Amino acid sequence: MKALLSIDYTNDFVDEKGALTAGGPAQEIENNIVRLTREMAEKGEYVVFTIDAHDPNEKYHPEKDLFPLHNVKGTWGRELFGSLKETYEDIKDKETVYWIDKRHYSAFSGTDLDIRLRERKIEEIWLTGVVTDICVLHTAIDAYNLGYSIVVVESCVASFNELGHKWALDHFKNTLGAKIVQDV
């Protein structure tokens, strides 16, 4: 059994006006993400949206001195970008589609993701979204430590840091034993 994780593909991380945008490279993967997400959902695979959720006045959050405030609950910045928003609206009522508000880079940190995956006997997770060398990377590392098989869809991940993006793809493959697929 496999699951698709859709990580942080929101306006703040993708849109030109986003607070912490990966810009062009992130916008370019929109169609790929939408196509794969729809396809997996239609096949009845488990699709989990794991989305950063910050409070408007973060006093204690470790990211507060590292990044501009982003993905604030209830704001435009935290809405899914482009046609992924519509896609989510279309599939959200399926029993196989799930939404997780996360507070850290990793989709596993402080969430019930691992429990949800194990209930469904899911052993392989497919990673999509942004950014490759932060939230996707930290999620992949946790997945590795928890014993999941990892597939990273290269055409569905992006970063504002080209060097970091390439480094992370190499790390997924050579250190976490992930399978990198180009397209689907």
Ligand code: ZN
């Ligand atoms: Zn954040």
